[in-house]
Amino acid sequence: MGMNAYDLTNWIAQSQAEVIQRIQRSLVMVHNGRRGVGSGVAWRQGGYLVTNYHVVAHGRNQYATLPNGQDLPVRVVAREPDIDLALLQADAFYLPPALVADSRGLQVGQIVMAVGHPWGQRGVVTSGIISGLGTVQTRGVRGAVPVIRSDVVLAPGNSGGPLVNAIGAVIGINTMIIGGDLGVAIPTHLVDLFVSEALGERAEVSG
Numbered sequence: 001m002g003m004n005a006y007d008l009t010n011w012i013a014q015s016q017a018e019v020i021q022r023i024q025r026s027l028v029m030v031h032n033g034r035r036g037v038g039s040g041v042a043w044r045q046g047g048y049l050v051t052n053y054h055v056v057a058h059g060r061n062q063y064a065t066l067p068n069g070q071d072l073p074v075r076v077v078a079r080e081p082d083i084d085l086a087l088l089q090a091d092a093f094y095l096p097p098a099l100v101a102d103s104r105g106l107q108v109g110q111i112v113m114a115v116g117h118p119w120g121q122r123g124v125v126t127s128g129i130i131s132g133l134g135t136v137q138t139r140g141v142r143g144a145v146p147v148i149r150s151d152v153v154l155a156p157g158n159s160g161g162p163l164v165n166a167i168g169a170v171i172g173i174n175t176m177i178i179g180g181d182l183g184v185a186i187p188t189h190l191v192d193l194f195v196s197e198a199l200g201e202r203a204e205v206s207g
Contacts, residue, residue: 019168020115020125026098028066029117030074030088030160032059039116039161040064040088041170043100043195047092049074050191051160052175053084064090065122078198082140083186084175086160087198098162101169103187106130106148114152114174116161128152131183148172148185 026042030051038055042048049064056062056076063073074088113127132149148163154174163172163185172185195201 019164019166020113023098023115023162023164023168023170024123025067026096027115027123027161028064028090028092028095029120029122030055031063031065031071032056033061033063034059037117037120037157038159039157039174041160041162041173042092042095042097043087043191044097044199045093047090047095048077048097048195048199049088049090049092050173050195051086051088052173053079053081053086054175055160056086056088057081062088064088064092066092066095078194080140080194082138082142083145083190083194085173085186085191085194087195099167099169100188100192101165101171103148103171103189106133106171106187108132111166112148112150112152112171113164114150114154114158114161115164116154116158116174118155118157120157124158126153128183136184145190146187148187150183150185152183154183 028040030038030040040049040051043050063071072090074090077087079086110130128151131151135144137144161174162170172187174185
C-alpha cells in the first residue's frame with residue numbers, strides 16, 4: 001500500500017529532523033574569551049575544529065562549548081585571515097567529525113541549510129538555496145577564491161558554522177566577512193586544503 005500525502009509529509013519532516021540532529025552532534029559554540037561567540041564544526045578526529053578566523057582573531061582564553069554543554073579550552077592550530085578560516089583543537093577526541101561533501105559539484109538552486117548560534121542561541125537552523133557560485137578577490141597570495149552564495153539568513157554567532165546540503169553533509173563554512181554581504185560560505189574543498197596544509201598533510205585539491 002502506497003504512502004498517502006499526510007504520511008509522506010510526516011516522513012519528510014522526520015527525515016529532515018534527523019539530518020539536523022546529525023550535524024548538530026558535530027557543532028560547537030566558540031567563545032573568544034570576551035563577549036563574542038561564533039560557531040565551529042568538528043572537521044577531523046582528534047578534536048580538530050574549523051571556524052572563522054575573525055571569531056578567534058583577538059580573543060584570549062578561548063574555549064568551545066560542546067553539544068553536551070561541556071566547556072573545553074581550545075588552541076589555535078592555524079589561521080588564514082584572507083579566507084577567514086581558523087583551525088582549532090580541543091581535548092574532544094570523542095566528538096564526531098561532520099560528514100563533509102565535495103563542494104566542487106554544487107549547482108545553483110540546491111537546497112541548503114545553515115546551522116549555528118545566532119545571537120548566542122544554540123543550534124538554530126535556517127534554510128534556503130544556493131543563489132550563486134562565484135569568486136572573491138583576497139589580498140593574499142591565494143588571489144581570487146571560490147565562494148558559495150545562498151539566501152540563508154545569517155546573524156552574529158553563525159560565523160564559522162556549517163552550510164549543509166539536504167542530507168546534512170557540510171558543503172561550506174559560513175562567513176560574514178568575505179564577500180561583503182550575507183549568505184557567503186567558503187566551500188569545503190578550499191577548507192580541506194587549508195586543514196591539510198595546517199596539519200602538514202599532502203593535499204591533492206586545488207583551491
